[in-house]
Amino acid sequence: MGLGDRIENKAQEASGKIKEKAGDATDNRDLEAEGQLDQAEAKIKDVGEDVKDRLDGDPNR
Template sequence: MGVGDKFENKAEEVKGRAKEAAGSATGDEDLKNEGKADQASSALKKGVEKVKDKANEVAEKLTGDN
């Protein structure tokens, strides 16, 4: 996972937490749910990037490329 991807995912997670907190504070369920969705999206992207990183590591070991 590139540094830019990590930064974007973290920013999305933080934005989601802020939306969820704001929605809770104001009683806005839509905003709260949007925040939760942003956080879930960020977590999914992190998981996909980790799988890609592992696949690349395995491929490098198999091919001897470093």
């Protein structure tokens, strides 16, 4: 799919890492879990983008 979607996914993943680390540093388990969830969602979206690219015939993805 589009480069914009991939950039959004990477931004979500980065945000999730920050939340996870902040939650760990402040002993806030909810924030830590939210960060982990954000990262997992971003990775799932990336896989979806890869599948779309392959179905569209893009051999580079």
